[in-house]
Amino acid sequence: GIQVEQSPPDLILQEGANSTLRCNFSDSVNNLQWFHQNPWGQLINLFYIPSGTKQNGRLSATTVATERYSLLYISSSQTTDSGVYFCAVRGNKLVFGAGTILRVKS
């Protein structure tokens, strides 16, 4: 089956800093999603991005399907950005990476 690797596994940022999270996947996929799981456990959709680049406020994402990776950029981080960021890719089913745990300190 498809393997999904996320890096880094953990990240600590000072408020206001920028960061890049990476998602590598092992095979061709039909689509890719980024999620944020907040400290209360909710899974929030960030991006549905099988290819190309999208932006939403301080967040943006780029997927290069031919090279089998996606990047999530967080700019001017805030404490509310803390939580776990998941990448999930779909072949015949949605497969999640192990996530990146982000802590933003004030």
Add this chain to the structure above:
Amino acid sequence: DTAVSQTPKYLVTQMGNDKSIKCEQNLGHDTMYWYKQDSKKFLKIMFSYNNKELIINETVPNRFSPKSPDKAHLNLHINSLELGDSAVYFCASSQGIRTANYNEQFFGPGTRLTVL
């Protein structure tokens, strides 16, 4: 305006009991899913239904039985609960599951199941 809702939010029960988790979506989607998130936060699909038809059935003990009375509902019944069933269970929905018309998945708030 809850898109995907689950009940209950928390469920604490004794080993050996039978319990159910309910899921409803009001997005008009035709495909629904159950996922399990373990203590290490790893998320894995368990089941998927498309228009009330079972599409995906991962290697899950047969103590777990999903039921879809209509395409807006997908319930999960668990028999003879074991300690290892303790986890957070997420319901999700999307429009379409076939490659050509698959869209993004939206998740419910989760049900935290604790088996004592």
